[in-house]
Amino acid sequence: MKGLSYANLSDQYERKTRFLPAVLCALSLLPVSAALGGPVMEWLKLVLGGAGIGAVMAVGLSHVASAMGNRLQEKLWPRWPLDSPTNRRLHPEGDASAQQRSLWHGSVKRLVGIDIEAAVAAGENVEAAINDATAALRNLFWKRPEAERLQMHNVDFGFARNLTGMRPIWMTLLVASAAACWVVFLTIDRGALLWAVVSSVLAVILVPVGIWVLPGYVRTKANYYAESFFATLAAVDRADGHPDTEE
Numbered sequence: 320m321k322g323l324s325y326a327n328l329s330d331q332y333e334r335k336t337r338f339l340p341a342v343l344c345a346l347s348l349l350p351v352s353a354a355l356g357g358p359v360m361e362w363l364k365l366v367l368g369g370a371g372i373g374a375v376m377a378v379g380l381s382h383v384a385s386a387m388g389n390r391l392q393e394k395l396w397p398r399w400p401l402d403s404p405t406n407r408r409l410h411p412e413g414d415a416s417a418q419q420r421s422l423w424h425g426s427v428k429r430l431v432g433i434d435i436e437a438a439v440a441a442g443e444n445v446e447a448a449i450n451d452a453t454a455a456l457r458n459l460f461w462k463r464p465e466a467e468r469l470q471m472h473n474v475d476f477g478f479a480r481n482l483t484g485m486r487p488i489w490m491t492l493l494v495a496s497a498a499a500c501w502v503v504f505l506t507i508d509r510g511a512l513l514w515a516v517v518s519s520v521l522a523v524i525l526v527p528v529g530i531w532v533l534p535g536y537v538r539t540k541a542n543y544y545a546e547s548f549f550a551t552l553a554a555v556d557r558a559d560g561h562p563d564t565e566e
Contacts (some may be wrong), residue, residue: 332470333381336477340388341380344485347492350518351499354511387488388481395537400453401446404538404545409449411439423549426556431455456552465554469547476540483533490529493522 396402407413409423424435431452438448460466497518504511 332474332477335474336388336481337381337384340478340482340485341384343482344384344489344492345380347489347521348496350514350521351496351503354500354503354508354514384481384485387484388477389484391484391534391537392480395534396541400450404541405453405548406446406449408545408549409435409452410445423552426552426561427452427456429561430459430552430556430559453548456548460551460555463551463555465558466551469544469551472540472544472547476537476544479533479537479540483529483537486529486533490526493518493525497522 392399400406408415409420409427411420413420415423421436428434428436433448433452433455435445435448435452438445460469497515500511500515500518504515
């Protein structure tokens, strides 16, 4: 992974949330690649090796994955980040109980100095205050030992979002790969029947999963992140001298 380190893909977040979804898209072509003798595998070795043009391609693929993930995110939460699960839980109209919000608001005020309850009482700039608070807290949590689970869920959410965002690419490649495998079987190599069947089964299973299952999976991962965010908030507040803080 030496080449990928230069390409800013050496940390876990970059590798799992950006580069891995892009590589999984390319793997959609494995059946037809195998049927034709494996040229795509050679290309994947080049990319994964991180050398020369492979490293450049890795950077490009990772940014495509990120861009498409951000586009999906805007569809699922049109006012992101104001309507994200994390922000909504601090909002007076969110799903959390009034007692729980009061605890969180107290922790926020102590840790970053933003008084969300004052904004709510004034009836103005509530969403802006909440967004400023969550942004400040994310910076505060950076590399804190209490935020280990939060970082794990952040990576999981990023991977799910970007993989789902790239659905138009990998679903198209799955269908194209299946069609190409059948063409190879019917016109070039009768021994390619196995790959034609495998590619068809993959398309039949994964395309519906991409359409109907993955968007809900992204929402679930976002909720897990929000839960970890507030568990981290309570843990950091306690660690910084408020032992009576409750999660």
